[in-house]
Each structure stands twice: as C-alpha cells, then as structure tokens.
Amino acid sequence: MHASPLLQTFNTGPALLILLWVIFWAVVGGVVTPRVYRRKDLDASSATLYGAVAGAGTGPILPVYLWVKTPELNWRWIVVPSALTLAMLIWAFAVYDPNNLCVNNGGYVISQISNGLLVGVLYGLIALGLTLIFSILGIVSFAHGQFYMIGGYVAFFVVDDVFGLNLNPLLGLLAAGLVTMAIGIVFERLLLRPMHLGQIERPSEYAILVTFGLAFFLTYTVQATIGTNPRKLTPYFPIDTVTIGPVSMPPSRVIGAAIGLVVLAILYWFLNYTWRGKALRAVSQDKQAAAVVGINPLTMNTLAFGMGAMLAGIAGAALVQVFTWAPNVGDVASARSFVVIVLGGMGSLIGAMVGGLVIGVVEALGVGCFPDVSRALAYQQVFGLVIFAIVLLLKPTGLFGREL
Structure with a gap:
C-alpha cells in the first residue's frame, strides 16, 4: 500500500x-x-x-x-x-x-539484482558477438538482433513438438548456433567481402545499408513463413525455482544464465588458447602485422562475423524459454546490444560483458522498484538508457573504452 x-x-x-x-x-x-x-x-x-x-x-x-x-x-x-x-x-x-518493496524488503531487492544478473549474462553474450564483429571487421552489424531472433526460433522448433521432433534442448542450442553461424558466414562472403577487397567506393555507408537490408530480409522472411503469433518454450530442464535464503530465481533464467556462462567460458578458451582465437585477436589489433606473420585477414573476417552471429543465436536459444518470442524481438535485441557495447566501450570484450550485467541489473531494479507497478514494464528499456546517457556524458568512450 x-x-x-x-x-x-x-x-x-x-x-x-x-x-x-x-x-x-x-x-x-x-x-x-x-x-x-x-x-x-x-x-x-x-x-x-x-x-x-x-x-x-x-x-x-x-x-x-x-x-x-x-x-x-x-x-x-x-x-x-x-x-x-x-x-x-x-x-x-x-x-x-x-x-515501496525496495525500501522495506531487502530480500526483494536482492532477488531483483539476482534476476538482473542472470539476464545480464545473456545481454552480455549478445553484445559480445557484436563487439567481436566490430573489433575485426570495423563495422556495426544492424542485423545482429535478427540472428538472436532466428536462434530462438530454431531452438523452439527443434525442442518443441511442433514438427514431432521434441529433441534434447542441447541439440536446440547447437542447431541455433550452427544455423545462425552459417547465415552469417554466407552473408559475409557474398556481401561484406567485396568491401574488404576494395571493390566498394564507400565501405562505411555500404556496410550500414547491407546489414540494414539483411535485418529487414530476415525479419520479414520469418514473419511470412512462421507468422507473428507469440511463442515461448517451457524451461529446458525440469528444475524447481531456485531459492537461496530470501532470493528466489525462476528456473528459466537460471538455466539461461548457466548456458551463457558455459558459452562464455568456451569463448574465453577459444580466444586465448587456440591458434585461430589468437589470430582473431591479432587481426583486431593490427591487420597488416597479422598478415605479415601469415594470418589471412579475410578468413578472420568471415570467422568473426560467423562467430558473432552464432553468439547472438545461442543467446536467443537460451532466452526463448524466458521471454515471449515474435519476429520483432530482434529489433529490441539490436537496440539493447548497441547500448551495451557503447556503454562498455566499443571493441572491448570485457566492456560488453560488464555492460550487459549493468543493463540487466538496472532494468530489473527499475521495473521492480518503480512506484507505479502498472506502468513499470513499459519503462524497462528507459531505465537502461538513462544509465547509458549518464555514462556517455561522463565518459564518452564507455566504461572500458580508450581514447583514440
């Protein structure tokens, strides 16, 4: 009251x-x-x-x-x-x-923070893919959210019994990653590689236009073939609500965050302990020097775009059991991932992860603590944008960005 x-x-x-x-x-x-x-x-x-x-x-x-x-x-x-x-x-x-519950109920606040962190892990995973693309190719993909959307749909149709498949959820995650990676690789080879070969006069404008075009193409193709009816999966694994003291966490979010953390651990291992991962890092730092030591920047461009799309697709597959899914979820994901990477610092992988966690917690606290409960959800993205604006006013390069 x-x-x-x-x-x-x-x-x-x-x-x-x-x-x-x-x-x-x-x-x-x-x-x-x-x-x-x-x-x-x-x-x-x-x-x-x-x-x-x-x-x-x-x-x-x-x-x-x-x-x-x-x-x-x-x-x-x-x-x-x-x-x-x-x-x-x-x-x-x-x-x-x-x-307000956030004033007189400490357990409620801790629960909101915990739920924000769980979703923030997956926000960070989406943004990591976009950051990886920007670091290697030097472009911002405006179709990134659509890979997230497609990943969710692929997981839904593989795991759900729509086509009588009803397969293991892990196969749904694998399928989402492979399908989105394949689309990303084909798109990069056909439409982005000419830009890096010097065949395009205005590469920056070209990259914006073709990724925007891909976003529209994927959105309306899915809308035409699948429809606009909202869909949602039940939690992948039958676990009860996770309760630790006063903190209560929905099983779907716990499972999604666990998936995100496993993918992040694999990505960390790949980038730091494999030759191709080290090659990606080398190209992101200096393409010419990387080429001198035998690394093909064009191959790394393709790998980076494919991996970025795959990370977004896996994040979508993890969140399709958390949120209601429709073709327009890609637009929201794109907007949020842009906010996250700029907040954390363009080109910073650590910044993308921290930015995702910050946005997740801020949105959860904003919705949970807003005085008018009936209107709180409508302002969910606004809470993150307020923090985004404050950080850019105080540190235009983002939390982990560096002066150029």
Whole structure:
C-alpha cells in the first residue's frame, strides 16, 4: 500500500532537495574539473567523470580539493564518492516512497539484482558477438538482433513438438548456433567481402545499408513463413525455482544464465588458447602485422562475423524459454546490444560483458522498484538508457573504452 497523496506530496520536498543537490554538484564538478586540469596542462581525459562523481558524493568538498591540488586521477578518487552518491539516492527514494518493496524488503531487492544478473549474462553474450564483429571487421552489424531472433526460433522448433521432433534442448542450442553461424558466414562472403577487397567506393555507408537490408530480409522472411503469433518454450530442464535464503530465481533464467556462462567460458578458451582465437585477436589489433606473420585477414573476417552471429543465436536459444518470442524481438535485441557495447566501450570484450550485467541489473531494479507497478514494464528499456546517457556524458568512450 502506497502513501496517501498528501503524505506523498510532503515526502517529495526532501527527496527533491537531495536529488537536486546531487545533480547540481555533479554538474559543477563535471564541468569545472576538466577545465582546471586542462589549464594546468594535465591529463583531463577522465576529469569529467571524476569531478562529477566527486561533486555528487561530497558536494563542494572533494571537487575543491581536486581544483586546488590537481592530483593524478585514478579509481581511488571515486570509490567513496560513488558509495555516498548511491546512499543519498537510496535515501531520497526511501523518503519519497517509504512503502515501496525496495525500501522495506531487502530480500526483494536482492532477488531483483539476482534476476538482473542472470539476464545480464545473456545481454552480455549478445553484445559480445557484436563487439567481436566490430573489433575485426570495423563495422556495426544492424542485423545482429535478427540472428538472436532466428536462434530462438530454431531452438523452439527443434525442442518443441511442433514438427514431432521434441529433441534434447542441447541439440536446440547447437542447431541455433550452427544455423545462425552459417547465415552469417554466407552473408559475409557474398556481401561484406567485396568491401574488404576494395571493390566498394564507400565501405562505411555500404556496410550500414547491407546489414540494414539483411535485418529487414530476415525479419520479414520469418514473419511470412512462421507468422507473428507469440511463442515461448517451457524451461529446458525440469528444475524447481531456485531459492537461496530470501532470493528466489525462476528456473528459466537460471538455466539461461548457466548456458551463457558455459558459452562464455568456451569463448574465453577459444580466444586465448587456440591458434585461430589468437589470430582473431591479432587481426583486431593490427591487420597488416597479422598478415605479415601469415594470418589471412579475410578468413578472420568471415570467422568473426560467423562467430558473432552464432553468439547472438545461442543467446536467443537460451532466452526463448524466458521471454515471449515474435519476429520483432530482434529489433529490441539490436537496440539493447548497441547500448551495451557503447556503454562498455566499443571493441572491448570485457566492456560488453560488464555492460550487459549493468543493463540487466538496472532494468530489473527499475521495473521492480518503480512506484507505479502498472506502468513499470513499459519503462524497462528507459531505465537502461538513462544509465547509458549518464555514462556517455561522463565518459564518452564507455566504461572500458580508450581514447583514440
């Protein structure tokens, strides 16, 4: 039960003052600190981030110290201010809506965070595929979400009894990965390779157009052949709801996250301990140097695009048992994966994973803690976009991106 309108109005005043205090000093710290550092010919690449966090957490105290002493900036300068900022925002929320479940039920908050992390693993897996493509080919695939969508449908038709197959879920995951990888390889060989052979005059625009075209083609082909009726699989394995203390996790999300973690472990092993994985990393760092030592960049381009599509397809196969599936889920996945890779830092595999976890947790907490429960789900993507905008304002290269 929420507070009465009169009490809600009374509580809004202190909460608004706390919020305005945090925003005001964050803006002051973020604007003034880089100017001070530039004036003294010091490295100001991260000064906006450090100044804003210092101002949000301590008001004028720490920013003034930074302006006067101009110490070398590192992560130690934002640990305590970040904690103080979070504490003030939580306090403001508790004052505004004291009857919210997120205020008076710690177990509920932990459950939301846990569920966000479970889904965030798969968000990160989708984004890893897109990051891999960008790192090797230097393009952003606008059809990435459609591979995710196709992977879910392939798993659905292999595992479900629509065609009388009713096969093992692991075969559904394998089929989803193989089908999407095959589509990705064929597409790269036919339409992207001419771009890398120098046969296209404006390669950047060409890459955008052909991947957009592939996205439309795949979406409407699936829509025409399968239809638009929503579909959803039951959990792959018959396990009960996982309960650890006050934390309750749906079996479908636990299974999906477990699949994602296994795939991530295999990907880590492949990239770090196999010749082809090391070749991919070499091409991502310097194509010309890689070619000198006998690595064929064109082959690596094909492998990277195929693997990126495969990762998206497996993520779709893992999530088709969590969410309702329709041809338009690819559009949502594309938008979310773009947010994740920019948030984590373009070209950073670690950043893609961390970005996925951050977006997963933020969306789960946003939906679970939103005061108006009836409208919370409609704003799910907005919560992640707010964090995305804040991070880009403070650190335009993303969390793990580097200045070029």
